[in-house]
Amino acid sequence: xxxxxxxxxxxxxxxxxxxxxxxxxxxxxxxxxxxxxxxxxxxxxxxxxxxxxxxxxxxxxxxxxxxxxxxxxxxxxxxxxxxxxxxxxxxxxxxxxxxxxxxxxxxxxxxxxxxxxxxxxxxxxxxxxxxxxxxxxxxxxxxxxxxxxxxxxxxxxxxxxxxxxxxxxxxxxxxxxxxxxxxxxxxxxxxxxxxxxxxxxxxxxxxxxxxxxxxxxxxxxxxxxxxxxxxxxxxxxxxxxxxxxxxxxxxxxxxxxxxxxxxxxxxxxxxxxxxxxxxxxxxxxxxxxxxxxxxxxxxxxxxxxxxxxxxxxxxxxxxxxxxxxxxxxxxxxxxxxxxxxxxxxxxxxxxxxxxxxxxxxxxxxxxxxxxxxxxxxxxxxxxxxxxxxxxxxxxxxxxxxxxxxxxxxxxxxxxxxxxxxxxxxxxxxxxxxxxxxxxxxxxxxxxxxxxxxxxxxxxxxxxxxxxxxxxxxxxxxxxxxxxxxxxxxxxxxxxxxxxxxxxxxxxxxxxxxxxxxxxxxxxxxxxxxxxxxxxxxxxxxxxxxxxxxxxxxxxxxxxxxxxxxxxxxxxxxxxxxxxxxxxxxxxxxxxxxxxxxxxxxxxxxxxxxxx
Numbered sequence: 001x002x003x004x005x006x007x008x009x010x011x012x013x014x015x016x017x018x019x020x021x022x023x024x025x026x027x028x029x030x031x032x033x034x035x036x037x038x039x040x041x042x043x044x045x046x047x048x049x050x051x052x053x054x055x056x057x058x059x060x061x062x063x064x065x066x067x068x069x070x071x072x073x074x075x076x077x078x079x080x081x082x083x084x085x086x087x088x089x090x091x092x093x094x095x096x097x098x099x100x101x102x103x104x105x106x107x108x109x110x111x112x113x114x115x116x117x118x119x120x121x122x123x124x125x126x127x128x129x130x131x132x133x134x135x136x137x138x139x140x141x142x143x144x145x146x147x148x149x150x151x152x153x154x155x156x157x158x159x160x161x162x163x164x165x166x167x168x169x170x171x172x173x174x175x176x177x178x179x180x181x182x183x184x185x186x187x188x189x190x191x192x193x194x195x196x197x198x199x200x201x202x203x204x205x206x207x208x209x210x211x212x213x214x215x216x217x218x219x220x221x222x223x224x225x226x227x228x229x230x231x232x233x234x235x236x237x238x239x240x241x242x243x244x245x246x247x248x249x250x251x252x253x254x255x256x257x258x259x260x261x262x263x264x265x266x267x268x269x270x271x272x273x274x275x276x277x278x279x280x281x282x283x284x285x286x287x288x289x290x291x292x293x294x295x296x297x298x299x300x301x302x303x304x305x306x307x308x309x310x311x312x313x314x315x316x317x318x319x320x321x322x323x324x325x326x327x328x329x330x331x332x333x334x335x336x337x338x339x340x341x342x343x344x345x346x347x348x349x350x351x352x353x354x355x356x357x358x359x360x361x362x363x364x365x366x367x368x369x370x371x372x373x374x375x376x377x378x379x380x381x382x383x384x385x386x387x388x389x390x391x392x393x394x395x396x397x398x399x400x401x402x403x404x405x406x407x408x409x410x411x412x413x414x415x416x417x418x419x420x421x422x423x424x425x426x427x428x429x430x431x432x433x434x435x436x437x438x439x440x441x442x443x444x445x446x447x448x449x450x451x452x453x454x455x456x457x458x459x460x461x462x463x464x465x466x467x468x469x470x471x472x473x474x475x476x477x478x479x480x481x482x483x484x485x486x487x488x489x490x491x492x493x494x495x496x497x498x499x500x501x502x503x504x505x506x507x508x509x510x511x512x513x514x515x516x517x518x519x520x521x522x523x524x525x526x527x528x529x530x531x532x533x534x535x536x537x538x539x540x541x542x543x544x545x546x547x548x549x550x551x552x553x554x555x556x557x558x559x560x561x562x563x564x565x566x567x568x569x570x571x572x573x574x575x576x577x578x579x580x581x582x583x584x585x586x587x588x589x590x591x592x593x594x595x596x597x598x599x600x601x602x603x604x605x606x607x608x609x610x611x
Contacts (some may be wrong), residue, residue: 015389031113034170035159036179041109043187046070052215054197056184061176063159063167067201071151074125080133083123085148088113106535106546110154114138116166119318128510151463161506173202185231186277189270189304192216192227220253228255228304232268236302236490241348245340246428248332250309252340257302258351259588268302273314274327275306280324283307286334290341293456294585295592303341309570315465323426346584350421350596379507382497411493417574421581422596431558432564434573441601447573449589450580456554456590457583468500470515477513477525485533486511490538499546505527554590 003004024454032038039056046054049072059065075083080510086108113119114135122132129146132140160166181198188196188211195215201207213230216223217374221242229237239261245252256267271283282307291301327333417424421437434445481489486509493503495502500517513525564577580586589595 002602008578013365015184030061032109032116032159035066035590036180036183037157038066038156039180040069040183040187042066042068042156043184045154046072046152047187047191047194049073051194053163053197053198055197056180056181057201057207058177059197059200061170061173062180063173063176064157065201066156066159067153069099069151069153074128074150074152075121075123076125076128077143077313077358080121080382081140084110084114084133084140084548087391095344104107113156114140115158116162118157118161120155120157121152122146122148124148124150126150128462138454145491168302177210184211184377184559186270188213188274189227189231190275190277190306192220192223198417202395211561224253224304225255232270232302232304236268240302241344243340243344245336247336247339249313250307250332250336251577252304252307252336254303256305256341256344258348259291259301259345259585259592261298261302262291262592263302264299266300269300270304273316274308275318276325278323278325281335282327282330282604283337286337287341290338290345292547293554293575293590294345296589299592303510305337307336319367348587349582350580350586362451374443381595384586390407395439404407417605420578422577425476425570425577428568430566434568434576436577437574438598440598443577443596445575445577445596446581446589446594447562447568449574450586452554453586453589454579454583455596457585467498469518470502472502472515472520473513473525476506477529478510479513479526481508481529481533482506485537488536489529489533492532494534501528501532512599516519558590 026419032041035058039058039062043054043056044409049070051070051072055067055069057067057069110119112119115138119135120132121135122130124130124146130146131143132146132148135141152528160170171179175202184196184198188194192214196213197209197210198211199207199209210537213227216226218226221244225237228240236257237255240255240257243252243254243256257263264491269284271278271280271287273280273283281524287301287303287305295301313328313366315328329578342575405598418437419439420562421438422443423436424437425434427435428447430437434447436443436445486505489503489511490505497515501513502515503511503513506512513529513531516523516525516528568576587595
């Protein structure tokens with residue numbers, strides 16, 4: 001059966017200039033993906049206008065109504081038509097697309113919103129009368145007077161009414177409302193000195209306040225901490241460390257959670273570049289790499305990190321939604337995050353999350369759900385065995401309490417052991433848990449997990465000092481690669497050599513693997529090289545080999561540490577506590593679990609009803 005060939009025999013297609021309405025609707029499809037996109041553009045405009053309070057109201061998940069009210073500088077009546085025109089902006093003159101110091105810069109948002117919805121822009125600048133304009137489906141009305149004390153109010157009704165096919169791709173009202181909330185909270189994190197209110201006005205009226213954050217005061221870190229506590233929860237800020245690092249012209253501030261305060265997903269990770277919330281694979285990969293040997297694979301760190309740099313070092317003009325950025329030197333940005341976080345985490349030493357203690361106290365509390373049994377209910381029932389007294393229990397306990405030998409006690413004479421952070425060992429329970437007394441309470445230490453981390457850190461120091469031993473392959477492994485991948489791999493050859501992997505060009509697109517890390521033992525060199533190439537191309541740096549070596553060191557440390565079930569003398573227990581205090585990351589084992597639990601005396605007394 002003959003098949004027709006498209007365009008054969010047809011008249012030559014005619015090239016046409018699209019009308020302005022079609023152009024605006026196409027542009028809107030790039031800028032306004034969903035109601036949350038519209039909220040993002042309007043709130044960013046309000047921040048750029050110098051607003052100190054921003055109120056966001058939405059109805060039906062933003063599908064029927066979005067209204068953003070701010071107290072910013074406002075717009076003069078004569079400028080309203082220009083504000084609603086495409087590619088008209090007050091934020092740059094177009095001479096340098098890298099010198100961008102504001103959220104917005106393309107001048108597309110208001111025109112795009114007016115093309116797909118019913119937009120009303122009302123504003124009043126200082127010394128001017130209030131005025132407003134309406135735009136419906138791209139058609140603008142004349143400027144007319146309005147009643148407004150100051151600032152700007154942008155009202156968007158019936159989003160996508162001009163492109164009804166887009167409505168079919170909208171999610172439920174609840175899902176769209178959650179997306180709006182996420183956008184507002186991210187912008188609120190970036191601007192702690194600005195107040196934000198988010199209200200759901202579905203059904204009319206004043207609506208329900210979904211989120212509120214008043215302007216913060218104090219210095220930057222105090223304001224940032226208070227705002228993060230409002231959004232991410234006080235539990236995060238109580239278990240996070242302050243980050244303040246700089247490298248190669250880049251600066252990083254913010255807060256990062258302790259390894260023992262980890263999450264089951266990456267939802268609690270917020271990254272900002274020059275105040276702009278971004279979702280960047282390279283940056284999130286660097287955050288994951290910084291916690292590489294502190295968390296198990298199924299756990300994720302919590303963090304809010306703010307990277308600041310000269311605008312010439314980063315390009316924000318990458319995506320219409322401005323959610324992606326591109327650094328001139330991606331390696332510098334990645335290195336800043338990895339080194340800054342690792343240094344800050346190491347400085348915390350043995351500190352562990354306070355949520356561990358809260359979970360422990362919760363486990364101690366009796367279950368209130370059991371029915372109370374009264375004495376009269378026991379009549380006629382068989383008598384229960386009498387609980388054993390202390391005399392009968394002698395010899396059956398597992399705790400050991402011994403005095404420390406003076407000749408092996410390394411505690412400074414001026415400091416009593418219980419005044420040190422992890423206190424003085426008082427007992428060992430079940431040949432695995434060390435009970436130590438501190439000045440403010442008690443500490444329970446998992447001896448195997450703690451010693452495993454100590455041995456692991458010792459092995460890492462030794463490896464850093466002497467390098468990774470390499471084993472020569474009897475027959476080099478030849479790996480064929482595309483030319484670009486080969487060039488990427490050869491460019492990292494010196495770094496890989498320090499990790500025990502020796503590679504060299506082998507003609508054409510091949511490389512020869514002549515040495516592999518001795519710690520790995522027999523290894524599939526080809527698979528290892530391909531993994532490293534993929535990571536180099538994806539992130540600009542490779543942690544694949546280092547991760548494998550760390551895994552081997554961790555396994556060695558596990559086998560070389562104090563085993564559960566071993567009885568320890570008091571001097572051994574105290575020596576372990578002192579080494580934990582002096583060793584970075586000793587608050588968690590190699591798998592991210594806590595190595596100790598600290599309980600305050602006040603909490604212990606509360607358990608027994610003494611407070």
